Amino acid sequence: MAIANRTIRYEHQGVTFEAYAAWDDGSDAARPIVIVAGTFMGRTGFEEAKARSLAELGFVGVAIDLYGLGNWPSNFDEALARMGEMDADRGLLRGRLLASLRMACEAELPGDAARVAAIGFCFGGKCVLDLARCGADVAGVVSFHGVYDPPPFPNGDVKAKLLVLHGWDDPLDPPETVLALSKELTEAGADWQLHSYGHTVHAFTNPGREEMYSPRADRRSWQAMRNFLDEIFAAGG
Amino acid sequence: MAIANRTIRYEHQGVTFEAYAAWDDGSDAARPIVIVAGTFMGRTGFEEAKARSLAELGFVGVAIDLYGLGNWPSNFDEALARMGEMDADRGLLRGRLLASLRMACEAELPGDAARVAAIGFCFGGKCVLDLARCGADVAGVVSFHGVYDPPPFPNGDVKAKLLVLHGWDDPLDPPETVLALSKELTEAGADWQLHSYGHTVHAFTNPGREEMYSPRADRRSWQAMRNFLDEIFAAGG
Numbered sequence: 001m002a003i004a005n006r007t008i009r010y011e012h013q014g015v016t017f018e019a020y021a022a023w024d025d026g027s028d029a030a031r032p033i034v035i036v037a038g039t040f041m042g043r044t045g046f047e048e049a050k051a052r053s054l055a056e057l058g059f060v061g062v063a064i065d066l067y068g069l070g071n072w073p074s075n076f077d078e079a080l081a082r083m084g085e086m087d088a089d090r091g092l093l094r095g096r097l098l099a100s101l102r103m104a105c106e107a108e109l110p111g112d113a114a115r116v117a118a119i120g121f122c123f124g125g126k127c128v129l130d131l132a133r134c135g136a137d138v139a140g141v142v143s144f145h146g147v148y149d150p151p152p153f154p155n156g157d158v159k160a161k162l163l164v165l166h167g168w169d170d171p172l173d174p175p176e177t178v179l180a181l182s183k184e185l186t187e188a189g190a191d192w193q194l195h196s197y198g199h200t201v202h203a204f205t206n207p208g209r210e211e212m213y214s215p216r217a218d219r220r221s222w223q224a225m226r227n228f229l230d231e232i233f234a235a236g237g
Numbered sequence: 238m239a240i241a242n243r244t245i246r247y248e249h250q251g252v253t254f255e256a257y258a259a260w261d262d263g264s265d266a267a268r269p270i271v272i273v274a275g276t277f278m279g280r281t282g283f284e285e286a287k288a289r290s291l292a293e294l295g296f297v298g299v300a301i302d303l304y305g306l307g308n309w310p311s312n313f314d315e316a317l318a319r320m321g322e323m324d325a326d327r328g329l330l331r332g333r334l335l336a337s338l339r340m341a342c343e344a345e346l347p348g349d350a351a352r353v354a355a356i357g358f359c360f361g362g363k364c365v366l367d368l369a370r371c372g373a374d375v376a377g378v379v380s381f382h383g384v385y386d387p388p389p390f391p392n393g394d395v396k397a398k399l400l401v402l403h404g405w406d407d408p409l410d411p412p413e414t415v416l417a418l419s420k421e422l423t424e425a426g427a428d429w430q431l432h433s434y435g436h437t438v439h440a441f442t443n444p445g446r447e448e449m450y451s452p453r454a455d456r457r458s459w460q461a462m463r464n465f466l467d468e469i470f471a472a473g474g
Binding site for chain 2: 169199227
């Protein structure tokens with residue numbers, strides 16, 4: 001298997017973004033596209049590695065950019081500021097997410113634009129939930145240790161299936177937010193699942209966050225994602 | 238693959254019980270044992286079919302009996318009465334569960350008594366949680382639409398990993414019981430996971446309960462169980 005990759009530039013409201021795509025170059029078949037929305041640090045090596053892991057599973061993996069070139073954070077404080085700007089304007093975030101989705105579908109990649117999913121980590125978990133919430137045309141979304149506060153406007157017609165992978169002791173998402181998300185997704189009529197992992201906090205997939213990383217929850221959540229992607233794409237997306 | 242089966246009689250406190258075991262007769266290898274604890278209806282064709290499905294996956298499946306011969310219910314009312322007796326004496330239930338576990342380990346079956354798990358459905362979900370709670374020597378337990386109220390005595394040293402598969406709209410387990418179970422298992426130091434399925438009620442695995450059956454949740458929960466059993470037995474139980 002030869003994993004190829006390239007970067008892709010795209011625009012939204014005068015800002016230029018840069019995504020990173022990876023795919024198995026040993027096959028010509030059109031295959032499902034899986035977008036990767038990054039943590040509050042933006043599109044880093046972590047997200048690029050996830051895109052390559054998705055490529056190894058037979059998908060086109062596309063790590064998207066939500067901050068824009070020239071605006072990428074280089075430390076935690078800058079990242080918190082960038083994420084704060086997005087949190088303060090969920091409409092703008094939605095616009096950037098939809099622009100990223102369009103880019104992934106229209107770029108010259110061996111992906112099948114009729115079969116698209118999105119996964120996200122930490123802030124990226126919130127992003128993929130927002131993609132589902134706004135009724136984006138994606139077959140499914142997977143949130144890994146996401147953040148669950150809804151945007152301050154109503155949901156669209158939620159078409160995506162949702163898989164929410166949650167550390168039960170995540171201080172960013174105490175039990176009342178889990179209950180609120182469950183209620184929200186039920187009322188939206190969405191096909192949702194939420195997997196809680198005991199003794200697990202935030203950032204459980206990220207070896208770079210040593211104090212929070214859980215190899216066990218990382219492995220279990222990745223397996224759950226694989227099952228979910230198999231299910232949604234076996235059904236024709 | 239040739240699935241063999243036989244019944245096994247065993248005793249506890251003067252009561253005789255009858256289990257149903259199934260295994261792949263095409264192999265001589267000692268393999269993990271998976272006990273099946275039944276719904277409030279007891280050991281029925283549903284549980285026997287689960288034992289055979291487990292046999293097809295390479296396990297020895299053993300559908301246990303918790304009511305005793307001569308005491309098997311033949312309708313819902315009798316089943317509610319039988320389950321009520323067990324609910325009223327969780328110590329006796331524990332004794333019967335441990336006797337069933339011993340039987341499965343000691344019976345002449347191609348099972349490896351050092352690698353044992355338990356799955357349970359509805360009332361059987363409560364039973365396998367109780368097995369874990371009392372510190373029984375099982376590698377893991379899986380509750381399918383179980384019932385979460387703890388017994389009125391303290392937990393033992395919980396050694397089993399737990400996978401709880403839950404219909405979010407199950408009226409037997411409203412959100413506060415999910416929170417209570419999560420708290421209980423966290424305080425017990427147990428390795429636990431809880432998968433919630435949206436728009437899913439009780440008995441979601443049971444085609445015989447047409448009004449509650451969910452093919453989607455049935456498929457997803459069985460897949461989650463397979464991943465869990467693979468994980469706990471790959472690690473040597």
